Amino acid sequence: MSQSFASPSLYAHALFDRFVASQTCKEVQQNFAELCHHLQLDSQDYHHFYNKLKEKLNYWKAKELWQKIDKRASHPDYEQGKPCAKTKCLVLGAGPCGLRTAVELALLGAQVVVLEKRTSFSRNNVLHLWPYTIRDLRNLGAKKFYGRFCSGSLDHISIRQLQLILLKLVLLLGVEVHTGVNFKGLLEPQASGSTGWRALVHPESHPAASYQFDVFISAGGGRFVPDGFKIKELRGKLAIGITANFTNRRTAAETQVAEISGVARIYNQKFFQQLHTEMGIDLENIVYYKDDTHYFVMTAKKNSLLKKGVIKQDSSDAEQLLAQANVDQEALLQYAYDAAQFSTSHKLPDLEFALNHVGKPDVAMFDFTCMHRAEYASLVRERRGKKLLIGLVGDCLVEPFWPLGTGIARGFLAAFDTAWMVRNWGKGVTHLQVLAERESVYQLLSQTTPENTSKNYPAYSIDPSTRYPNVNLSSIKPKQVRRKRRSTETDSLRRMVDLLSWCQKHTAWCERVQVKDLSQSWRSGLALCALIQHFRPKLIDMSSLDENDAVHNNQLAFDILQREFGIEPIMSAGDMASSKEIDQLSVVLYLTQVHNVFTEAPLPKVPATDLGSSELCYFCHQQLYVLERGSAEGKFFHRSCFICQQCGTTLRQGGYTFYPDTGRFYCEEHSEPVEEKGEEGELQQADLSTGVQVWTISELIPLCINVPILFNMLH
């Protein structure tokens, strides 16, 4: 105990205060460990941890937090932690969505382990919060952890602050969070039946490697989707986003500068014209929020970026256009700096770039026209009698179109829906029913807006019917799930068969080689060498190879493929030649890469649709850019056009009356004159989705069955 404290309990209070006020991920973890040590609490005793902590820390400040947590935990949906008392969950990713899901799983009584590859929370970018998320976080004590949380009319928070709030909360609830741990894949239960599902992690010796679980939640962000899930790609017209963060010193001058919650070109032509004339910067829109940083996000026009030398060479391919080598970083910094200065009337003195996680000025330019969405949200895998429920949340489920500000709100909705699914799982509902219900709810997610979700925020719980009015939990039937899964499995199998056919076709020229399967046929190394010779005759001479020298043949092929094409060997040449059984999955993974380099199979190109600008305003029928878009009753419009039909006052959300027969909106004081009813067409939203199917290694993995048998079945 520190000498300066009169009693152990005062010291505990100080430690708790320090934990609550921690401002980095590392500080949170260290202060938490110190608190547990001082109170002699085992943080891995997840069932009892929170209650024991409460017993030992009952001074006013802690009590205020316990009251909030207890209120949430006493919701009937959690049944006092019974539904998932035997459920063990692994959550991948300590982003806001992974952590928010972890809170719910812990409240349901599950053991929860979170893996995060980063060691610090460094994302300054600021997220827009829907009213329900603000209420949700407030009720979980967000303001206790972060005093500035949504003060006044603020409706946004930096990603890192949100992560810090949720990290503190999950730790108090007994969740284990391991940072600096990279999830590499799922490990199936062993044949002996001695282990369940586990994770392959880096570093391999990390204790999380031995954790066995029956629920896996992937919240690894937009780039991480586990094997077995199909992804759809949605593309819009080219839209170049720039985000920039500047240090916020919170001086009086900085405090006074007004935020810009979304100025779009159509509203303030003069501002954008001046910006263009005076600075040569041509923008569609700009947003400025204050939190830990001064955060600016803008959509820039390509031509102005070319003229200012930010983009070096024009290209019709967005990827090439924004490739690192084609961007002048200094010019980009200047562009973002000038836009920030101009839009705040040069009232932010001494603007200095905040630094990102690699210590560079936190400015990024990206193409946000392309987004991914998982075709379904859940899966069950079964091996050796052990079932694993897999769910997706956050950006890896639905990547948001950021100007809409939907990311975190939809992310949290999916976190609740996923928790509801795990609750059913824990309660022993059959797995097809669990999946069918989850998919029924998932169908709604991409259409949710603050208007069409329930306004009864206090009633929100993990039960989907509290949030989605008129949700039909059985719109998808268990048998449909089975059919869909089967077709996915058949797709995977077909691809394996295709791979086998491809290998057979391109080794057929060599009499000494007979490819019958995707395992034993590759032992001698000759088949691999024959494939190489077929596609790159100069790299190898088959006539010099001896079938009985398997180690040499394999080593030769592995070396060539690594040196020439960067394909890492799957095992040592010695193991390949001598192991009792060759692992089919490994061979499939390896040969898929060989197939891809030799065929250079291009990914299908997607026709561009016009996401950014094709809609028209419901009222004025003029072009409607997404950033300036308001919506009510399923209509989209310029916010300035949203006025009372009679008196012209601007309407606000929740403060209007809508007449579906005429499609007109009125303020609360006026109403539709009976005799004036007319007809008005409904604006239909274009279907922007374009399914793109890409053959990836992961699609070959779900089923590693006996390919020759399947080959016969399918042909």
Ligand SMILES: NC(=O)C1=CN([C@@H]2O[C@H](COP(=O)(O)OP(=O)(O)OC[C@H]3O[C@@H](n4cnc5c(N)ncnc54)[C@H](OP(=O)(O)O)[C@@H]3O)[C@@H](O)[C@H]2O)C=CC1
């Ligand atoms: N720049 C921006 O403005 C961004 C905003 N967001 C917003 O944040 C919100 C929540 O996003 P969320 O879905 O939680 O995702 P996040 O991207 O916030 O979090 C996912 C976390 O998982 C980590 N991760 C990924 N793969 C692995 C792995 N194999 N092993 C261990 N850790 C891994 C990621 O690290 P790493 O990031 O290093 O891959 C990241 O820290 C959304 O609203 C989204 O729109 C999200 C990302 C960027």
